[in-house]
Amino acid sequence: MMRIQDPRITLISLLAVTVTAFIISSPVQLHLLTGLCVLYLISLSKFKSALRSAVIYVCLWLLVSILPTSVGSVTVLLFMYIRILPMLAISAALISTPPSLLMWTGARMHLSQRALLAMGVLLRFFxxxxxxxxxxxxxxxxxxxxxxxxxxxxHPAQSYECLVLPLILRGLKLSSDLTCAAEFRGVESRAMRTCIYPTVCSLKSILGTICFIGGCIMIYYGGYFHG
Amino acid sequence: MVKLEHLSFHYEDEENICGIHDVSFHLPKGSCTVLCGTSGCGKTTLLRLISGLIPTFFAGEIKGKIEVNGKNPLEMSSDERALTYGMVFQDPRSQFFMPRVLNEIAFSGENLGIERMQLLHKIEVITRQLGLSDLMDRDLSRLSSGQKQKVAIAAACLLNPPLLILDEPTANLDYESTRSLIEILTEIKKNGTTILISEHRLHCLLPITDRYIYLKQGSLAKCWSKSDFEKMTLEETEKYGLRHPDSGKNLFIPSCRDKGDLLVGKAVGFHYAHQCLVLNKLDFSLGKGSVVAVVGKNGKGKTTFGKILCGLLKQKSGKILYRDKPISAAKRCRNSYFVMQDADYQLYAESVGNELVLGKKVTEAIKEKAYAAMALFDLTNLKDRHPASLSGGEKQRVTLAAAYCSDAEIIVMDEPTSGLDAINAKRVAKFIQLLSNANKTVVVITHDELLLRAVSDSIILINENRLLEG
Structure with a gap:
């Protein structure tokens, strides 16, 4: 079976970008951070995700710049989305990781059984x-x-009602069925989880992550000195 | 393997759901037993008790004794439970944790910390036994119902549990998939596994069943050996409200089909993006007021065909004519109504009454039609209830009544009798006849022979893309 990159490497990058995205203040820093994330995705050969993130980011900035000031609340929502976009970009690198490998990683990081079950159900919902x-x-x-x-x-109100009510009902049914099914699948077992996938932590990925964290630090301090 | 002694149970908050009253029986190791009875007779409650889901997930008072593999299910640890039970729910979709076949089958083993190489070996053995080896990298959402059922059984049997419980395993399966399921269960039984099945389609399980246990209002009312059950006549099974291979034969009333075709398809073809052909040059004709059944193997495109008829999907090739003139998908959508298998997707209003007039300008004429529909479909007593609070059968009746109230000329129903007992399946057949009598053309996608016999004027066989006149 093919070896898969240890998700902990990507999780460290995700943590770094999350912290940086919340502590930087200038738009230039945000541009640089997004650019760094795109480069990171390219280094992982996730070309489609890299292109998608770059295009969405540019389009959103263009949209914000042309929107009139009278739609302030929409602009605020768009800004919030732009701010979390670098995190979503790195998360995209985790999407192709098998959920069971993510749960195994969670167990290695000493997450509680409940957190692991919640993670499993959440991944299933996605x-x-x-x-x-x-x-x-x-x-x-x-x-x-x-x-x-x-x-x-x-008819926005009616369409919201027609979409949300069945979605809530389906969500409730699915979560109750999954919880019942979990009883027979050993989800609450005290044994240390295993995973069918062998993982690898290559020198290239370690160096890539170190460079990424270094880039985040430079973006933060660059803005600090610039400011 | 399983011992029940004077077992009684009633739900704490739900008085409408039938409990269990003084049930005693035991299932010998390596046997196969089928629980049968009309809808709501307590089959699911009994399965929940044996599996320990009661009282963990469903509160209530238990009296009597349950023993599974020598232990009370309530005293089992998570590991013991996973190693003792293999559980396959009615809708396997809702019990899958992983998006891919391999991960789903491996899930229990990973949870219990089974060493990687040993786990891969177990996966290889079970997938070879169930003929799943070619599907390991496939996305579960893209499998047919029969394939999903097999994956659910493989996942349940990975750790060789001594007890396998299946809740209505044939409800969504075609004839061939059912036969394949029986072959798989025969193999599993040979390994010494005890099998307990709750089911409405009973005769197809004869090759593996040792005993049929009949429940009535929560009590064990009858117990038949395989040979006794096999000998039962149509009249005898109907007396118990059970299905028989000949059920539905005496129900057929030809529909009041008028002259001429309403909808005609010529060489209709369809395929989804990045997938192989689903429909190939299908010719069909639907007469006004007729009832047409659509049959075929699982995954061959029956639901896709129904969606094309309703304009929810547009055909990729061929022509569809409405009264001899081409009709677009958008117009078909306005002129038809698709009753989905799961009614939860189609109920939006805060009461049954409002559900029937939803999206329409409420005039006196519409109100009158809604009241008439509620009377016809036995919903008058439920008119102020929230649709979400109804049972599955009641929800289905609401969607049928809404179809009756709509202006749609064509009504397509997807597996309307899946999981229903003989009495309720016959009721659905009666409702289909009501729609047909209202001059609506009804297309029924089904595997249910009872329904086929009871209502269909003609049959469209999707596997071979041809129309058979009934």
Whole structure:
């Protein structure tokens, strides 16, 4: 079986970018941090994720610069999203990691059983939420409601109700079924978890992470001296 | 293997759900037993008691004694429980923790800390036995119902549990997948595993079953050996509200189909992006007021076909004509109604009454139609209830009544009798006839022979892409 990069390496990078994103203040620092994240993704051969992050970041900045001041709350929401974008970019590197490997990593980092179970259920939700949303949208259309693409915009309150209620019901059902199923899958076992994937911690990835952390520190102090 | 002595239970907060009253039986090691009875007779409650989910997840008062493998399920540790039980729920989708087949099968072993090489060996053995070796890297969401069922069984049997419990395992399976399931269970039984199944489709399980236990209102009312059950006539099984291979034969009333075709498909084809062909040059015709059944193997595109009819998907090739004129997907969508298998996706209002008029301008005529629909579909007493508080069968009736109230000419129903006993399946057949009598064209996607016999004027066989007149 193919060796997979130890997720702890990426988690360290995620921690570094999270801290940096919250302590930097100038837009230039944010540009540099996003650029660093894009380079990090390229170094991991995640070219699609790197391109997607870069394009979204540029588009959001353009949108913020052209929006009129009268839509202040929208601008605030966009700024918040721009601020967390570097973290989302690094998280994208974790998406392809098998959930069982992430749970194993969590166990190695001495996370509690409850936290591991919550992580397992959360990862499960991530994979099905898109499918559930698609099914709900089809259910709405199948009942002859919102026949046109613009119908959702014409009736925002009703569309919110039609989407949210079934999503909550499905979410509750799925979580209760999963909790019952967990009883028979040894999720609460006291034994130390194992994982079918062998992990590797290559010199290249260690050096890449050290450079990434160094880059974050430079961006922070660069802005500090600049300011 | 399993011993129940004078077991009684009633739910703490839910008086509507049937409990268990003074049930005693024992399941010998290596045997296969089927629990049967009408919906709500206590089968699920009994499975929950044996598996220990009661009272951990469902509070209530237990009297009597339960022993599984010599131990009370409540006293078992998490490890003991995982090593004793293999559990397969009715909808395997909701018991999967991982997105891929390999990870899902390995999950229990990883949790119990089984050494990597030993775990890989166990996975190899079970996947070879169940014929899953080619699916290991596949995404679970892209598998057919039969394949998902196999993965759920593989995951449950990885650690060779002495007791395997299956809740309605054939509910969503076609004939071939059911036969394959029986072969797999035969192999598992040969290894000495005790099997307990709760099921409505009973006769297909004859090859592996040693005993049928019949529950009525929470009590053990009857127990048949395999040979006694096999000998039962249609009349006898109907007396107990159970299904029989001939059920539905006496229900068929030809629909009041008028002259001419409403919807005609010519060489209709469809495929999803990055996937192989789903439908290939399918010809079909749907008469106004007729009832057409769509049958075929799991994963062959029956639901996709239903969505194309309703305009939820657009065909990639071929033509669809409405009264001899081409019709777009958007227009089909406005003129049809798709009743999904899971009613939770389609209920949005705060009461049953409002659900029936949702999205419409409420006029006196609409109100009258909604009241008539509630009377026809036995919903009048529930008109002020929140749809989310209803049982599965009641929710399904609400979606059918909403279809009745709609202006849609074509109504497509996806597996409407999945998981229903004979009595309730016949009720659905009656409701389909009501829709047909209201001059609506009904397309029923189903594996259920009872429903096929009871309502279908013609059958579209998707595997071979052809129309069979009934």
């Amino acid at each position: 994979t099905v939420i898109k499918l559930e949303m698609q099914a709900i949208f089809q259910g709405i259309r199948a009942r002859g409601m919102f026949p046109h693409w613009y119908s959702v915009i014409l």
